Amino acid sequence: MVNTAKLEALESKLKGFFSPVLAFSGGVDSRFLAHVMHRAEIDFMAVHITGEHVPRAESAKALNWLQTHDIPYQALRLSPLSVPEIAANDKFRCYHCKRLLFSTIKEMAQVNGGEGEQPVIIDGTNASDLGEYRPGLKALEELGIVSPLALCSITKDEVRTLAVATGMEHADQPATPCLLTRFSYGSTPDEQLLQQVEDCEIALKRYGLQNFRVRILDDGSQLLQVSNAEKGVLLKHHEAIEGTLRSAGFEFAKIHCSERISGFYDRK
Incomplete structure (x- = not known):
């Protein structure tokens, strides 16, 4: 309404x-x-x-x-x-x-x-x-x-x-916060690492993923966090997505589905 x-x-x-x-x-x-x-x-x-x-x-x-x-x-x-x-x-x-x-x-x-x-x-x-x-x-x-x-x-x-x-296009546009939000508090990313994360996310969007983040955790490990709503896309392209993560330099990234994507580090 x-x-x-x-x-x-x-x-x-x-x-x-x-x-x-x-x-x-x-x-x-x-x-x-x-x-x-x-x-x-x-x-x-x-x-x-x-x-x-x-x-x-x-x-x-x-x-x-x-x-x-x-x-x-x-x-x-x-x-x-x-x-x-x-x-x-x-x-x-x-x-x-x-x-x-x-x-x-x-x-x-x-x-x-x-x-x-x-x-x-x-x-x-x-x-x-x-x-x-x-x-x-x-x-x-x-x-x-x-x-x-x-x-x-x-x-x-x-x-x-x-x-x-009121006729605005793409009203369902998912949030895309700044790249610094991909990194655990206390980690100190440089411009090259920001670019690496961005390039990986661009590549992953080719499979139809929209609401997701590539995250770098405090121990240096990586996580692909995907919305529960896109679990079907993840399952359909699982092998290709893992290959893309490896090609981007995130070969040990874990993949996790969750209800909420934003505010990940603030809930930890």
């Missing part, structure tokens, strides 16, 4: 922001915000961050979506691994990374905005995120970033439902 009241509340809130700048990852949440603003003819700028932590294919899709819909954007490249607090990869990594990303976006918006009232920086945090372990939310609060979906109590499921109802 579509909650039209929440959609109307979201549109009203977005129309009230001065010169909004959207942190645009290309995931379903930030795409939905861009879709709603574009549909409501709200003038806004999207900012997409690239770097060694962002899968290249996801960046390409994000930028292509913006271009296809004629949405003004800027792409900024950052290197989170150059920041010691992020490279340390402890349980507060996400806080430090969000500080870096949103400080950069805020500085860019302020420079472009000139003197007077400053643009409002918004992001795609939804109401469901508030119940998860997300240290990055503290950084957003400190920097004054606004999360319209959360403010309107719109959950992840409601984002997808409203996206379908």
Whole structure:
């Protein structure tokens, strides 16, 4: 059932922001915000961050979506691994990374905005995120970033439902968080290892897997974590998937199916 009241509340809130700048990852949440603003003819700028932590294919899709819909954007490249607090990869990594990303976006918006009232920086945090372990939310609060979906109590499921109802394509898009989330807290991946994981995941998608992660555990062992919903795909292509893992340098990777994929290290 579509909650039209929440959609109307979201549109009203977005129309009230001065010169909004959207942190645009290309995931379903930030795409939905861009879709709603574009549909409501709200003038806004999207900012997409690239770097060694962002899968290249996801960046390409994000930028292509913006271009296809004629949405003004800027792409900024950052290197989170150059920041010691992020490279340390402890349980507060996400806080430090969000500080870096949103400080950069805020500085860019302020420079472009000139003197007077400053643009409002918004992001795609939804109401469901508030119940998860997300240290990055503290950084957003400190920097004054606004999360319209959360403010309107719109959950992840409601984002997808409203996206379908308003005609946004690929509303079932699975989450693809940054590559640093593939590594156990305390491990210190370099750019080459991030690339190795990304290349392996790209290869595995050829078999039809969508909701999965290649993970590097704290003892250096590897794990392919696959959603229970895709167990059939895993069984059908099991030998080929094992071969792909070996070719990618993960010859000893274990394969595990689970109900939830996100937040793996936060539940350990």
